[in-house]
Amino acid sequence: MKKTMLALALLLGGVATKASAQVEIGLKVSPSITSLRVSSPAERNFQSDGSRAGIGGGIIVDYFFGENYAFSTGLNLTFKGGNVRYLTENSPSDNGLSTQKQKIGLQYLEIPLTLKLFTNEIATDTKLYFQVGGTANARVASRINGNKFYTDPSTGNETKASSHFIVPDAALLGGLGVEYQVGQSTKVFAGVSYHRGLFNIERYFDNTRKLKDVSFKNNEVALDLGLKF
Template identity: 30%
Template sequence: MKRTFIGLLILFFTGSVFGQDAGRSYGFRLGLTAHPNFGWVKPQVGKSNSVALGFAYGLLADFNFTENYSFSTGLTITTINGKSTEVITMPSASSQFPDPNPTQAPVELKYKLQYIELPLTLKLRTVKISGVRWYGQFGLSNGFNIGAKQDGDISGESAYRDLNVSDNIKFYRAGLLLGAGGEFDLNDQTSITAGLTFNNGFTDITTDKDTSVRNHYLGINFGVFF
């Protein structure tokens, strides 16, 4: 999986260099983005609690193959947080005589996960309407985990904080990306963009074979294309 990640990075930067060489012919645009997101997790056993604030920043890239259609990608550092209540099995008091009926207890968890995201999407734009080009976006979100921490509370009391759970989180995360918004031209070469993005994770983010947890987020997007 890490070889796949490296290959995607090489493909992204190769495409960026090619796009800059042929920018006038193909309408390649490169930009910057920084925006908050609201994340949540859905465990198979347990329940989702509340949303948690995250953040994303990085590069945007559009390869316009017609005036209204483009292949849109980017490279961002994205934090996806979320809270849940899950059931864990309490360890036996004696390792020599394990409890045949182990006790299960609910634990309140907060996931704090950081990914390098490489979206692969299609963007459809309208002609200018009162100075604004509206767009819709659809595609695949590819996330590669670079950090994973977790807070845990049992019976309302703190059990641990900022526990490194990288070994329990899968390296690759896939999601379905849906977005919409508007682009506003500042001049012939520079424009700003704003919109909303729903990222629906559809792969299990944990390595635990006995359960499944998925995470999702809603992003409020801001960006500048040059």
């Protein structure tokens, strides 16, 4: 009986040790280039007018359910947005059209819901990884032309920048990188990821200006640099 209990205790201890080793937690920083995919009816000619640079970062959690397979999640603060231009009325008293521009800066809290696939070692303590899945995002800050308020040149009305965009967003995520083990439980990694926004985040031109079928969607290419413990 004593031998049976001892064997069971050793077995449970081994399972607990193995389970604890399946979770890796770390920190990352992600410089990025962001832009907006823009569309509208031809008469308003909404277009993307360039990209913006940003930086984000946060906590990552990799839960391994196999030697080379992990569910990867975490909590990140990310920068998104871009520059747009469009045709609009010159002023409330002048119906002539002119080109206006906006520099849009948005910050999101992001929760990745992804799968990481690791190769076997390609060199000593070095593996490649591929990451696929999506992210759930919530907007926490907004600026237009660097300001929290925006005065529309067509109407003369001032609005909060936050009122121009919806709060939720979601994105498809694809990435690849390399991970290197530098200690018994310490790893460093570097990779590149692409985040393709799925939601039309714009609501001002549709709801307030009544310009139908205007769409802004986020795009982001990020360099992911981090350390896992």
